[in-house]
Structure formats: C-alpha cells, structure tokens
Amino acid sequence: MCDTFVALPPHTGGAVVFGKNSDREPNEAQALEYHPPARHPSGARLRCTYIEIDQARDTFGVLLCRPFWMWGAEMGANERGVVIGNEAVFTRMPTVREKVLTGMDLLRLALERAATADQALETITALLHDHGQGGRCGYRDRRLAYHNSFIIADPAGAWVLETAGPLWAARRVTRRAAISNRLSIGADFDRAHPQLVATARRRGWCRPSESFDFARCFSDRFMTFFAAGGRRRGRSLELLDHQQGRFDAAAAMALLRDHGPGEYRPDGHLLLDRICAHAANPLTRHAAQTTGSLVAVLHPQQQQYWVTGTAAPCTGLFKPVWLEGDVLPPDLGTPGPRCDAESLWWRHERLHRLVLEDFSHRLGLYRRDRNRLEAGWQQAARTASGRERFALTQKAFAQARQATEEWIQQVSASRPARCRAAWPYRFYWRRQNRLADVRWHR
Structure with a gap:
C-alpha cells in the first residue's frame, strides 16, 4: 500500500511538488x-x-x-523531469497473475521512454493495451495481485491515472x-479508455x-475498505491544503x-490508516511498512529530488539528489533478502x-538532530550549482x-524500553527479524 501526492502552483511557491511513501x-x-x-x-x-x-531504441x-526482487520501481524520476508514483487499487475487473506487466514495470518503462507527463500517460495506456497488467506483486505474499493508479508529474503539470x-x-x-489505494476519479475525468463506460x-x-x-x-x-486508503487520502489533502500557497519540500517531507x-x-491501531506506515501484524498491516520515500521539486529549469533510500521516513533522513553528472554516491550498496552491513537500506534498519x-x-532522542541536519541541506541546496550539487549529495549521504x-x-x-509495545506486535517483529536474519536483537 502507498500514498502519493502532487501540488501545483499557486498551491506551492512556484514549483510542482511531488511526494510518495512506498509501503x-x-x-x-x-x-x-x-x-x-x-x-x-x-x-x-x-x-x-x-x-x-x-526494447525502446533510446531510454532516458x-x-x-x-524493491530488490523486481525489475520495475515503486517511484522514480527521469532526466527530463518526469516523476511517477504508483498505488495498488482493487477493482471488480479480473486480476491476471501471469504473463503481464506489473504496475511497477509500467512506471519504470514510462520513465525510461517519456519526455513529458503527457507522453508518460500515453506510454502507460499503450503498454496496458499491448501487454496487460497485474502479476504476483507481493514479496513473500505471492497471492497479492492488483491493478494500479498513478500520479504522473513534470514541471508543467500532472495527471492522475487510474486503471481497472x-x-x-x-x-x-x-x-x-x-x-491512496482506492479509485478516486468519479465522473470528472479528462481522458478514458473508449470502452470504459x-x-x-x-x-x-x-x-x-x-x-x-x-x-x-x-x-x-471489500478490499478497498481494508486497504484504508480513504482516511490516508483525506489526511494528505488536509495537510496539502493547510500549507496552501507555501507547500514546499520541507512540507512534503513532513506530510510523508x-x-x-x-x-x-x-x-495502537488495526488498519493501515497512517501516511507514515508501520507494519504490525500479518493480516491487516503486513504489506504496510513504508520502505522508501521520495520528494520531487520540479522547476522548468531545474529539478531537485529528496530521497531516504531507507524505511520509515520518521526515523531516517531525506538527502538531496540531482539528475546531472554524477548522481548517487558509489557506496549505497544493493540490498537483498537478508540483512547486511553493506547496503544503505539494511544499515538503517538497525536504527x-x-x-x-x-x-x-x-x-524523541534524536528528532531535533534529524531536523537540524535536513534544514542545513535544504539551505545549501537552494544556492548549490554545478559540481556543488553532487558534492552536497555526497556530504549529505556521508x-x-x-x-x-x-x-x-x-x-x-x-x-530497557520505557513504554513496551503490546506482545502481538513484538512477536510479529521478532518473526520478521528471524526471516531476514536480523541479528542485532539476539
């Protein structure tokens, strides 16, 4: 499950601002x-x-x-300033589990092939027609299959695309x-499949x-109710409107x-009804852990990205990235199914x-330090140019x-813990640690 949003001028200070939590x-x-x-x-x-x-002749x-095991991506951006996030949605149309593209495949293919948000929309709908969508989309839960919705943005605007x-x-x-994991388009669509109605x-x-x-x-x-997307979407819109006219990268991070x-x-809650999502049980909050977060600030002449590269943005840090020259430090590692000390993602899992x-x-022990670090990077990013940008990226990750x-x-x-969590929650996380060979609790 996930939450994705976008804000356009004049709701922002002049840029298109996008954000997503991948759950x-x-x-x-x-x-x-x-x-x-x-x-x-x-x-x-x-x-x-x-x-x-x-394959396309040229890719951006x-x-x-x-997610480490799949080809597609939960969210991303390309060198032309197109950014996309997808969501699982549950519809009455049959779900196909074999010989189709996943929603994450559709997202990556659109980023590789489309120079604008309009082109990305056309790319996804054409691929839907040619190859279909679905597949087994869960990691360990191989029964999970779904259709997809997308927010597609570039510096000129954005689309909501929902599928069945x-x-x-x-x-x-x-x-x-x-x-947020539910269809939201009613009668107010601008484009549609010719056979939809x-x-x-x-x-x-x-x-x-x-x-x-x-x-x-x-x-x-039924599935839409238990995905609990209505409350999360409502909360996202509430927070977006609270910052109307001044919604920026810092506000996007706070929302996530x-x-x-x-x-x-x-x-302390049963359903996945919080934007910053924390897994808690195998039934209603399993595919419910925020495992990565992305914020994009899209100006026509410059696009800036803020990424965690780690789970639970409340516990981690958003670092600045630009898609020019060198992009990412070389020591982030590629995570796999087991805990390791080499990858950024698993290193953060200990914390x-x-x-x-x-x-x-x-x-609360380190929240102020987290906020202070990010504020410093945000201040430096406002004036960084050329080689200074990658130097700032390297500095931030270090x-x-x-x-x-x-x-x-x-x-x-x-x-020991001052306020110990309930035993079913502790049991659930002990099991997750065993499955991934997480050893620091032993």
Missing part, C-alpha cells in the same frame, strides 16, 4: 539506484519482472526506488491531488438511469512522516527496529551514515 512488506528492501541514458540495438528485447517486451536516465484491468480513466490535476453498463455496474462514476462502478468495496494528530504508537521497541521515547551510527548508540543506551 510494502517490512523485509522487502528497496534499492536506490540511477540508470544512465542508453541507446539499444535495433530489435533488442527487454526482460521485465515477468515478461519480455520490445532514471532515478529509481526499486485494461480500462483506465485520467484526470488532469488543477491544484493538488492525492491517491460501455463495459460498466454491460456488466450491470452502471444502470441506464445512472450517471457514470468510475470509482463507484469499478471499485472492489505524518502519523496523524496526537502521540503515535505503531502498535529503525531499535526505535520500534519504544517508539515515542526513542524517536553525514546521514555517521548520524545513523551515532543515533543507534544513543537509542541502544536507552534500554
């Missing part, structure tokens, strides 16, 4: 990587997660946040938008006397860290999982690594 299984490590532009041989084929398709350079099997509807964003009427989902509403006609109400009003306990044992107290090690020592010294 997946707690041990589903996510790689942060850059693939440079490339020219491919004529007739080349491309292996995606489950199927092979024709792309920054990806990619091969069918789709798209709405151009006029001010701000948010999507006819299919709903033929299947009896829209009576002749009723006006057509995409979300009402095509939503699987939001747990709702009041003091938060990750063991994340220690904080979970006594969430409010332990996060400082984040050092700070993480210091915070691990600080948090470890606070044992």
